[in-house]
Amino acid sequence: MINTPLIERIKTNFNTQFGTEPLLVFSPGRINLIGEHTDYNEGFVFPAAIDKGIVAAIDTSDTAFCTIVAADKNESIEFSLNKLQPIPNGSWRNYVLGVVDEVQKKGLQLSPFHLVFGGNIPSGAGLSSSAALENSIVFALNEFFSLRLSKKEMILISQKAEHHFVGVHCGIMDQYASMFGVQDKALLLDCRDLSAIEFTIDFKEYTLLLINTHVKHNLAESAYNDRRSTCEKITKLLHIKALRDANETDLLKIQDQVSTEDYQKAVYIIQENQRVLAASKALKNNNLTAFGKLLYSSHNGLQHQYDVSCTELDFLVDLTREFPEVLGARMMGGGFGGCTLNLIKKEAIEKFTNKASSEYLQKFGINISSYQLKIANGTHRIS
Numbered sequence: 024m025i026n027t028p029l030i031e032r033i034k035t036n037f038n039t040q041f042g043t044e045p046l047l048v049f050s051p052g053r054i055n056l057i058g059e060h061t062d063y064n065e066g067f068v069f070p071a072a073i074d075k076g077i078v079a080a081i082d083t084s085d086t087a088f089c090t091i092v093a094a095d096k097n098e099s100i101e102f103s104l105n106k107l108q109p110i111p112n113g114s115w116r117n118y119v120l121g122v123v124d125e126v127q128k129k130g131l132q133l134s135p136f137h138l139v140f141g142g143n144i145p146s147g148a149g150l151s152s153s154a155a156l157e158n159s160i161v162f163a164l165n166e167f168f169s170l171r172l173s174k175k176e177m178i179l180i181s182q183k184a185e186h187h188f189v190g191v192h193c194g195i196m197d198q199y200a201s202m203f204g205v206q207d208k209a210l211l212l213d214c215r216d217l218s219a220i221e222f223t224i225d226f227k228e229y230t231l232l233l234i235n236t237h238v239k240h241n242l243a244e245s246a247y248n249d250r251r252s253t254c255e256k257i258t259k260l261l262h263i264k265a266l267r268d269a270n271e272t273d274l275l276k277i278q279d280q281v282s283t284e285d286y287q288k289a290v291y292i293i294q295e296n297q298r299v300l301a302a303s304k305a306l307k308n309n310n311l312t313a314f315g316k317l318l319y320s321s322h323n324g325l326q327h328q329y330d331v332s333c334t335e336l337d338f339l340v341d342l343t344r345e346f347p348e349v350l351g352a353r354m355m356g357g358g359f360g361g362c363t364l365n366l367i368k369k370e371a372i373e374k375f376t377n378k379a380s381s382e383y384l385q386k387f388g389i390n391i392s393s394y395q396l397k398i399a400n401g402t403h404r405i406s
Protein backbone atom coordinates (compact mmCIF):
# COMPACT_ATOMS: atom_id res chain seq x y z
CA MET A 24 0.00 0.00 0.00
CA ILE A 25 1.28 3.46 -0.99
CA ASN A 26 0.94 5.00 2.46
CA THR A 27 2.44 2.14 4.49
CA PRO A 28 5.31 4.20 6.01
CA LEU A 29 2.83 6.88 7.09
CA ILE A 30 0.44 4.35 8.61
CA GLU A 31 3.28 2.65 10.49
CA ARG A 32 4.58 5.99 11.77
CA ILE A 33 1.19 7.05 13.19
CA LYS A 34 0.47 3.62 14.65
CA THR A 35 3.88 3.51 16.37
CA ASN A 36 3.41 7.04 17.65
CA PHE A 37 0.06 6.03 19.15
CA ASN A 38 1.46 2.82 20.68
CA THR A 39 4.34 4.73 22.24
CA GLN A 40 2.18 7.47 23.75
CA PHE A 41 -0.87 5.49 24.82
CA GLY A 42 0.20 1.83 24.81
CA THR A 43 -2.88 0.41 23.05
CA GLU A 44 -3.84 -0.74 19.53
CA PRO A 45 -5.83 2.07 17.88
CA LEU A 46 -8.45 2.03 15.13
CA LEU A 47 -6.86 3.61 12.03
CA VAL A 48 -8.40 5.77 9.31
CA PHE A 49 -6.92 7.25 6.11
CA SER A 50 -8.34 10.41 4.54
CA PRO A 51 -6.90 11.87 1.32
CA GLY A 52 -6.30 15.38 -0.04
CA ARG A 53 -7.67 16.36 -3.45
CA ILE A 54 -6.92 17.96 -6.79
CA ASN A 55 -9.51 19.75 -8.92
CA LEU A 56 -9.48 19.50 -12.72
CA ILE A 57 -11.66 22.58 -13.23
CA GLY A 58 -14.43 24.55 -11.49
CA GLU A 59 -13.05 26.93 -8.86
CA HIS A 60 -15.34 28.86 -6.51
CA THR A 61 -18.36 27.34 -8.21
CA ASP A 62 -19.11 24.99 -5.30
CA TYR A 63 -20.60 27.59 -2.95
CA ASN A 64 -22.62 28.90 -5.90
CA GLU A 65 -24.30 25.49 -6.09
CA GLY A 66 -22.59 24.81 -9.40
CA PHE A 67 -20.31 22.11 -10.80
CA VAL A 68 -16.76 21.07 -9.85
CA PHE A 69 -14.49 18.29 -11.10
CA PRO A 70 -12.24 17.06 -8.27
CA ALA A 71 -10.49 13.77 -7.45
CA ALA A 72 -8.96 12.36 -4.26
CA ILE A 73 -5.19 11.79 -4.27
CA ASP A 74 -2.80 9.20 -2.87
CA LYS A 75 -1.55 11.55 -0.16
CA GLY A 76 -3.49 12.26 2.99
CA ILE A 77 -3.89 12.03 6.72
CA VAL A 78 -3.90 9.00 8.97
CA ALA A 79 -5.80 9.22 12.26
CA ALA A 80 -5.44 6.69 15.08
CA ILE A 81 -8.09 6.59 17.82
CA ASP A 82 -8.75 4.69 21.07
CA THR A 83 -10.47 5.21 24.42
CA SER A 84 -9.01 7.52 27.03
CA ASP A 85 -9.20 6.31 30.61
CA THR A 86 -9.15 9.88 31.93
CA ALA A 87 -11.89 12.53 31.81
CA PHE A 88 -10.11 14.27 28.93
CA CYS A 89 -9.47 13.80 25.25
CA THR A 90 -5.88 14.11 24.01
CA ILE A 91 -5.14 14.90 20.39
CA VAL A 92 -1.58 14.68 19.08
CA ALA A 93 -0.45 16.32 15.82
CA ALA A 94 2.43 13.93 15.14
CA ASP A 95 4.09 15.99 12.40
CA LYS A 96 4.24 19.09 14.56
CA ASN A 97 4.94 17.38 17.85
CA GLU A 98 2.09 19.38 19.36
CA SER A 99 -0.92 18.25 21.35
CA ILE A 100 -4.09 19.46 23.01
CA GLU A 101 -6.09 18.15 25.93
CA PHE A 102 -9.74 19.08 26.35
CA SER A 103 -12.97 18.12 28.02
CA LEU A 104 -15.88 17.18 25.75
CA ASN A 105 -18.28 19.57 27.43
CA LYS A 106 -16.28 22.77 26.96
CA LEU A 107 -15.50 23.27 23.30
CA GLN A 108 -14.53 26.69 21.99
CA PRO A 109 -12.52 27.81 18.97
CA ILE A 110 -8.95 28.74 19.98
CA PRO A 111 -7.63 32.07 18.60
CA ASN A 112 -4.90 31.24 16.04
CA GLY A 113 -5.39 27.62 17.03
CA SER A 114 -4.45 26.28 13.55
CA TRP A 115 -5.00 22.45 13.38
CA ARG A 116 -6.71 22.45 16.81
CA ASN A 117 -9.76 24.29 15.48
CA TYR A 118 -10.37 21.72 12.73
CA VAL A 119 -10.37 18.94 15.29
CA LEU A 120 -12.38 20.75 17.97
CA GLY A 121 -14.84 21.99 15.34
CA VAL A 122 -15.58 18.47 14.13
CA VAL A 123 -16.01 17.13 17.67
CA ASP A 124 -18.34 20.04 18.46
CA GLU A 125 -20.48 19.51 15.33
CA VAL A 126 -20.79 15.79 16.06
CA GLN A 127 -22.01 16.56 19.58
CA LYS A 128 -24.39 19.25 18.31
CA LYS A 129 -26.15 16.49 16.40
CA GLY A 130 -26.95 14.96 19.81
CA LEU A 131 -24.47 12.11 19.33
CA GLN A 132 -22.80 10.71 22.43
CA LEU A 133 -19.00 10.65 22.67
CA SER A 134 -16.75 9.67 25.56
CA PRO A 135 -13.11 10.72 26.13
CA PHE A 136 -10.68 9.42 23.49
CA HIS A 137 -7.05 9.69 22.43
CA LEU A 138 -6.27 10.50 18.82
CA VAL A 139 -2.97 10.85 16.95
CA PHE A 140 -2.87 12.16 13.39
CA GLY A 141 -0.22 12.91 10.80
CA GLY A 142 0.08 13.06 7.04
CA ASN A 143 2.09 13.34 3.86
CA ILE A 144 0.24 16.07 1.93
CA PRO A 145 2.76 18.74 0.87
CA SER A 146 1.94 21.68 3.15
CA GLY A 147 0.54 24.94 1.79
CA ALA A 148 0.06 23.35 -1.62
CA GLY A 149 -3.72 23.87 -1.76
CA LEU A 150 -4.33 20.12 -1.77
CA SER A 151 -6.92 20.36 1.02
CA SER A 152 -5.07 19.01 3.98
CA SER A 153 -7.78 20.73 6.06
CA ALA A 154 -10.61 18.71 4.53
CA ALA A 155 -8.50 15.56 4.87
CA LEU A 156 -7.99 16.31 8.57
CA GLU A 157 -11.67 17.09 9.22
CA ASN A 158 -12.79 13.97 7.39
CA SER A 159 -10.24 11.78 9.17
CA ILE A 160 -11.58 12.97 12.53
CA VAL A 161 -15.27 12.62 11.75
CA PHE A 162 -14.74 9.23 10.09
CA ALA A 163 -12.65 7.96 13.02
CA LEU A 164 -15.30 9.11 15.52
CA ASN A 165 -18.06 7.53 13.43
CA GLU A 166 -16.28 4.17 13.28
CA PHE A 167 -15.04 4.16 16.85
CA PHE A 168 -18.30 5.20 18.52
CA SER A 169 -20.57 3.47 15.94
CA LEU A 170 -22.40 6.74 15.30
CA ARG A 171 -24.06 5.50 12.10
CA LEU A 172 -23.45 8.73 10.20
CA SER A 173 -23.66 8.55 6.41
CA LYS A 174 -20.74 9.85 4.34
CA LYS A 175 -22.91 12.77 3.31
CA GLU A 176 -23.65 13.67 6.93
CA MET A 177 -19.96 13.40 7.72
CA ILE A 178 -18.86 15.85 5.02
CA LEU A 179 -21.49 18.35 6.14
CA ILE A 180 -20.09 18.07 9.68
CA SER A 181 -16.57 18.69 8.33
CA GLN A 182 -17.75 21.71 6.36
CA LYS A 183 -19.62 23.22 9.33
CA ALA A 184 -16.54 22.72 11.53
CA GLU A 185 -14.60 24.86 9.09
CA HIS A 186 -17.33 27.52 9.00
CA HIS A 187 -17.81 27.70 12.77
CA PHE A 188 -14.40 26.97 14.31
CA VAL A 189 -11.99 28.03 11.57
CA GLY A 190 -14.03 30.88 10.10
CA VAL A 191 -13.62 29.97 6.43
CA HIS A 192 -17.00 29.78 4.68
CA CYS A 193 -15.87 27.06 2.33
CA GLY A 194 -17.98 25.17 -0.16
CA ILE A 195 -18.36 21.38 -0.15
CA MET A 196 -15.91 20.37 -2.89
CA ASP A 197 -12.88 19.50 -0.76
CA GLN A 198 -14.75 17.48 1.84
CA TYR A 199 -16.74 15.69 -0.86
CA ALA A 200 -13.70 14.74 -2.94
CA SER A 201 -11.74 13.59 0.09
CA MET A 202 -14.61 11.43 1.40
CA PHE A 203 -16.07 10.04 -1.85
CA GLY A 204 -12.95 9.80 -4.04
CA VAL A 205 -12.59 6.77 -6.31
CA GLN A 206 -9.29 5.38 -7.61
CA ASP A 207 -8.46 6.60 -11.15
CA LYS A 208 -11.70 8.63 -11.37
CA ALA A 209 -12.45 12.33 -11.32
CA LEU A 210 -15.90 13.24 -10.00
CA LEU A 211 -18.11 15.65 -11.91
CA LEU A 212 -19.99 16.90 -8.86
CA ASP A 213 -23.21 18.87 -8.85
CA CYS A 214 -22.86 20.89 -5.65
CA ARG A 215 -26.60 21.55 -5.49
CA ASP A 216 -27.70 17.98 -4.87
CA LEU A 217 -24.29 16.33 -4.31
CA SER A 218 -24.78 13.89 -7.17
CA ALA A 219 -21.63 12.94 -9.04
CA ILE A 220 -20.62 11.27 -12.29
CA GLU A 221 -17.33 9.37 -12.38
CA PHE A 222 -14.87 9.89 -15.22
CA THR A 223 -11.93 7.53 -15.67
CA ILE A 224 -8.76 9.58 -15.90
CA ASP A 225 -6.19 8.21 -18.31
CA PHE A 226 -4.54 10.88 -20.41
CA LYS A 227 -2.31 8.36 -22.26
CA GLU A 228 0.90 10.16 -23.25
CA TYR A 229 -0.21 13.21 -21.23
CA THR A 230 -0.44 13.61 -17.47
CA LEU A 231 -1.38 16.10 -14.78
CA LEU A 232 1.61 17.79 -13.21
CA LEU A 233 1.33 20.05 -10.18
CA ILE A 234 3.81 22.84 -9.58
CA ASN A 235 3.90 24.25 -6.06
CA THR A 236 4.61 28.00 -5.90
CA HIS A 237 5.43 27.61 -2.19
CA VAL A 238 3.63 30.86 -1.48
CA LYS A 239 0.41 31.43 0.46
CA HIS A 240 -0.50 35.09 0.63
CA ASN A 241 -2.09 35.82 3.95
CA LEU A 242 -5.17 37.58 2.69
CA ALA A 243 -6.41 34.21 1.42
CA GLU A 244 -9.01 33.51 4.12
CA SER A 245 -10.64 36.92 4.29
CA ALA A 246 -10.56 37.25 0.49
CA TYR A 247 -12.26 33.87 0.19
CA ASN A 248 -15.11 34.93 2.48
CA ASP A 249 -15.37 38.27 0.63
CA ARG A 250 -15.79 36.46 -2.70
CA ARG A 251 -18.53 34.34 -1.23
CA SER A 252 -20.37 37.42 0.14
CA THR A 253 -20.13 39.14 -3.24
CA CYS A 254 -21.76 36.14 -4.91
CA GLU A 255 -24.51 36.08 -2.28
CA LYS A 256 -25.15 39.80 -2.68
CA ILE A 257 -25.64 39.42 -6.43
CA THR A 258 -27.81 36.35 -5.90
CA LYS A 259 -30.14 38.46 -3.74
CA LEU A 260 -30.31 41.24 -6.31
CA LEU A 261 -31.29 38.68 -8.95
CA HIS A 262 -33.88 37.03 -6.64
CA ILE A 263 -32.43 33.58 -7.28
CA LYS A 264 -31.21 30.81 -5.00
CA ALA A 265 -27.62 30.74 -6.25
CA LEU A 266 -25.51 32.06 -9.14
CA ARG A 267 -25.82 28.62 -10.68
CA ASP A 268 -29.33 29.70 -11.68
CA ALA A 269 -28.21 32.83 -13.56
CA ASN A 270 -27.01 33.43 -17.09
CA GLU A 271 -25.18 36.42 -18.51
CA THR A 272 -28.39 37.96 -19.88
CA ASP A 273 -29.96 37.88 -16.41
CA LEU A 274 -26.92 39.60 -15.02
CA LEU A 275 -27.31 42.54 -17.39
CA LYS A 276 -30.48 43.54 -15.49
CA ILE A 277 -28.54 44.36 -12.35
CA GLN A 278 -25.40 45.69 -13.99
CA ASP A 279 -25.98 49.26 -12.80
CA GLN A 280 -26.52 48.13 -9.18
CA VAL A 281 -23.08 46.63 -8.64
CA SER A 282 -19.46 47.68 -9.15
CA THR A 283 -17.68 46.63 -12.33
CA GLU A 284 -15.42 44.36 -10.24
CA ASP A 285 -18.32 42.55 -8.60
CA TYR A 286 -20.11 42.25 -11.92
CA GLN A 287 -17.05 40.57 -13.43
CA LYS A 288 -16.93 38.14 -10.51
CA ALA A 289 -20.47 37.00 -11.21
CA VAL A 290 -19.66 36.69 -14.93
CA TYR A 291 -16.70 34.51 -13.98
CA ILE A 292 -18.85 32.14 -11.91
CA ILE A 293 -21.40 31.74 -14.70
CA GLN A 294 -18.69 31.11 -17.29
CA GLU A 295 -16.66 28.78 -15.06
CA ASN A 296 -19.73 26.68 -14.43
CA GLN A 297 -20.19 26.32 -18.19
CA ARG A 298 -16.51 25.47 -18.57
CA VAL A 299 -16.83 22.56 -16.13
CA LEU A 300 -19.61 21.05 -18.21
CA ALA A 301 -17.70 21.71 -21.43
CA ALA A 302 -14.60 20.10 -19.88
CA SER A 303 -16.56 16.97 -19.00
CA LYS A 304 -17.77 16.74 -22.62
CA ALA A 305 -14.21 17.21 -23.89
CA LEU A 306 -13.00 14.37 -21.67
CA LYS A 307 -15.84 12.14 -22.78
CA ASN A 308 -14.77 12.74 -26.40
CA ASN A 309 -11.08 12.26 -25.54
CA ASN A 310 -10.46 15.79 -26.77
CA LEU A 311 -7.52 16.82 -24.64
CA THR A 312 -6.80 19.90 -26.74
CA ALA A 313 -10.26 21.30 -25.98
CA PHE A 314 -9.88 20.30 -22.32
CA GLY A 315 -6.53 22.10 -22.14
CA LYS A 316 -7.96 25.29 -23.63
CA LEU A 317 -10.64 25.29 -20.95
CA LEU A 318 -7.93 25.10 -18.28
CA TYR A 319 -6.31 28.21 -19.74
CA SER A 320 -9.60 30.12 -19.86
CA SER A 321 -10.35 29.09 -16.30
CA HIS A 322 -7.05 30.61 -15.22
CA ASN A 323 -7.74 33.72 -17.22
CA GLY A 324 -11.05 34.16 -15.40
CA LEU A 325 -9.53 33.48 -11.98
CA GLN A 326 -6.78 36.00 -12.71
CA HIS A 327 -8.69 38.84 -14.33
CA GLN A 328 -12.34 38.47 -13.32
CA TYR A 329 -12.50 36.67 -9.98
CA ASP A 330 -9.19 38.20 -8.90
CA VAL A 331 -7.89 35.33 -6.76
CA SER A 332 -4.61 34.56 -8.51
CA CYS A 333 -1.19 36.05 -7.70
CA THR A 334 2.03 36.97 -9.53
CA GLU A 335 3.69 33.64 -8.76
CA LEU A 336 0.79 31.55 -10.11
CA ASP A 337 0.42 33.77 -13.19
CA PHE A 338 4.15 33.52 -13.87
CA LEU A 339 4.07 29.70 -13.86
CA VAL A 340 0.98 29.54 -16.04
CA ASP A 341 2.44 32.04 -18.55
CA LEU A 342 5.65 30.05 -18.76
CA THR A 343 3.77 27.01 -20.05
CA ARG A 344 2.76 28.93 -23.18
CA GLU A 345 6.31 28.47 -24.50
CA PHE A 346 5.75 24.68 -24.40
CA PRO A 347 3.55 23.16 -27.12
CA GLU A 348 3.65 19.97 -25.00
CA VAL A 349 1.52 21.70 -22.37
CA LEU A 350 -2.12 21.62 -23.48
CA GLY A 351 -3.43 23.70 -20.58
CA ALA A 352 -2.55 25.14 -17.18
CA ARG A 353 -4.25 27.02 -14.39
CA MET A 354 -4.09 27.85 -10.71
CA MET A 355 -5.84 25.25 -8.58
CA GLY A 356 -7.96 25.69 -5.45
CA GLY A 357 -8.96 28.83 -3.56
CA GLY A 358 -6.12 30.96 -4.92
CA PHE A 359 -3.44 33.41 -3.66
CA GLY A 360 -0.82 30.65 -3.76
CA GLY A 361 -0.61 26.88 -3.77
CA CYS A 362 -0.18 24.92 -6.98
CA THR A 363 -0.70 25.23 -10.69
CA LEU A 364 -2.24 22.26 -12.51
CA ASN A 365 -0.65 21.46 -15.87
CA LEU A 366 -1.79 19.06 -18.56
CA ILE A 367 1.57 18.09 -20.07
CA LYS A 368 3.06 15.48 -22.37
CA LYS A 369 4.93 13.01 -20.14
CA GLU A 370 8.12 13.22 -22.22
CA ALA A 371 8.30 17.02 -21.68
CA ILE A 372 8.06 16.99 -17.89
CA GLU A 373 11.77 17.21 -17.25
CA LYS A 374 12.38 19.93 -19.83
CA PHE A 375 9.48 21.97 -18.46
CA THR A 376 10.26 21.57 -14.74
CA ASN A 377 13.93 22.44 -15.34
CA LYS A 378 12.96 25.65 -17.07
CA ALA A 379 10.24 26.48 -14.52
CA SER A 380 12.63 25.82 -11.61
CA SER A 381 15.38 28.07 -12.84
CA GLU A 382 13.14 30.93 -14.03
CA TYR A 383 10.99 30.88 -10.89
CA LEU A 384 14.05 30.82 -8.65
CA GLN A 385 15.56 33.72 -10.54
CA LYS A 386 12.36 35.78 -10.36
CA PHE A 387 11.11 35.01 -6.84
CA GLY A 388 14.09 33.48 -5.05
CA ILE A 389 12.02 30.37 -4.24
CA ASN A 390 12.45 26.74 -5.33
CA ILE A 391 9.35 25.16 -6.82
CA SER A 392 8.32 21.55 -6.18
CA SER A 393 6.53 19.39 -8.71
CA TYR A 394 4.25 16.42 -8.12
CA GLN A 395 2.61 13.74 -10.23
CA LEU A 396 -0.10 12.49 -7.91
CA LYS A 397 -2.13 9.33 -8.29
CA ILE A 398 -5.92 9.49 -8.14
CA ALA A 399 -7.00 7.36 -5.21
CA ASN A 400 -9.92 6.23 -3.04
CA GLY A 401 -11.63 8.48 -0.50
CA THR A 402 -11.67 8.30 3.31
CA HIS A 403 -11.62 4.73 4.63
CA ARG A 404 -10.81 2.58 7.62
CA ILE A 405 -7.41 0.91 7.55
CA SER A 406 -7.83 -1.42 10.51
Ligand code: GLA
Nearest residue numbers: 059060193194195196356357
Ligand atom coordinates in the same frame (compact mmCIF):
# COMPACT_ATOMS: atom_id res chain seq x y z
C1 GLA B 1 -11.24 26.06 -1.31
C2 GLA B 1 -12.59 25.72 -0.68
C3 GLA B 1 -13.50 25.00 -1.65
C4 GLA B 1 -13.59 25.72 -3.00
C5 GLA B 1 -12.19 26.09 -3.51
C6 GLA B 1 -12.25 26.95 -4.74
O1 GLA B 1 -10.50 24.90 -1.58
O2 GLA B 1 -12.41 24.95 0.47
O3 GLA B 1 -14.78 24.83 -1.09
O4 GLA B 1 -14.43 26.83 -2.93
O5 GLA B 1 -11.44 26.78 -2.52
O6 GLA B 1 -12.78 26.26 -5.80
